[in-house]
């Protein structure tokens with residue numbers, strides 16, 4: 001029987017099937033952080049259950065870590081207590097923790113792939129929606145709730161109903177200045193934020209085949225924003241090259257054996273999906289969002305739609321202080337954020353530095369550059385990108401989730417627009433009353449330089 005990538009990985013992890021009901025799925029890797037793990041640790045403690053397989057859990061501190069002066073005690077009491085609790089819980093249970101300041105610390109969806117923890121054919125979970133990021137490796141990776149974190153702690157398994165399968169194919173070659181972020185914003189703008197509900201999505205076609213691993217992570221990261229349980233891309237030579245030599249990747253013969261197995265994972269020709277969409281790369285331009293969900297996106301040169309009547313659309317425009325039919329070009333912007341698990345990898349900062357080099361940040365703009373991990377931070381410095389950012393007046397901060405969800409001090413003030421490379425533009429996501437405009441690192445860098453949204457396509461040569 002012809003199988004999809006998703007079927008192959010899922011079926012090989014089923015421990016038990018309940019007739020006409022859910023299945024018990026084995027989980028290879030469990031990633032945890034300071035926000036969603038404490039309640040699960042408490043639940044196990046209260047019930048006298050020990051952690052079943054602590055060596056398959058990796059912890060990091062990311063959500064509410066400060067991005068300045070990480071060597072000093074954390075001022076915010078709640079954040080400090082959460083990090084202390086994570087340290088105690090990991091120590092008591094024999095779990096590896098990359099705490100604040102550790103050379104492997106970073107956003108959970110940035111540090112795990114860069115350490116070679118994420119590998120094709122695995123099942124991975126984390127108490128965090130954007131766990132879908134790891135699907136870029138041909139991994140079934142998805143976010144879970146606190147009670148499920150406790151389930152995995154106790155059994156290394158989850159009781160689940162198998163999702164349906166969806167394939168999004170994008171053929172052709174991307175235009176200059178169109179980045180992976182634009183590809184996923186385009187897909188979500190076309191399909192809507194509920195199109196993937198109940199499905200696991202595979203991305204296929206030349207655009208993804210030719211994309212770097214970091215770009216694939218950006219795409220899979222936002223699968224959840226179209227409602228999908230997760231996203232996946234078939235592993236190939238690009239995947240194997242990325243993993244080879246990383247800290248926790250298999251070595252030598254063990255690596256070759258893994259590669260032989262990973263090569264069996266791609267979807268069989270002719271395998272059936274429950275739903276399919278096909279797009280042409282030439283139809284994709286640099287994108288930008290104008291509303292309060294990631295599906296409210298347009299080509300940067302287009303106007304906000306003027307033919308939508310429903311209340312939520314009107315409410316969204318009111319919150320953003322935009323009008324139907326208007327263009328966002330020339331909208332003044334005071335805040336720019338390049339960071340988050342969507343776009344805080346070295347390629348994102350290379351793109352930004354390439355545009356910024358020799359230019360100056362606009363005086364009105366506060367521009368935060370927040371690397372996704374300590375390793376990315378080190379790369380930015382080693383490659384000389386920090387020198388470019390410093391000379392242009394940009395602020396390179398220390399790694400963490402930062403203004404993606406503003407659980408630390410990195411908040412966008414009430415009423416201000418922020419052109420952001422993160423994944424969610426929900427009301428207040430970056431601080432109470434903040435107005436988020438999602439875009440690629442290139443569009444974000446250009447906005448910071450100009451102090452307003454510009455038609456980036458005119459500035460690429």
Ligand code: SF4
Pocket residue numbers: 062063107108109128130340341342400401404405422423
């Ligand atoms: S960067 Fe944002 S989306 Fe990613 S894990 Fe942190 S809070 Fe979640």
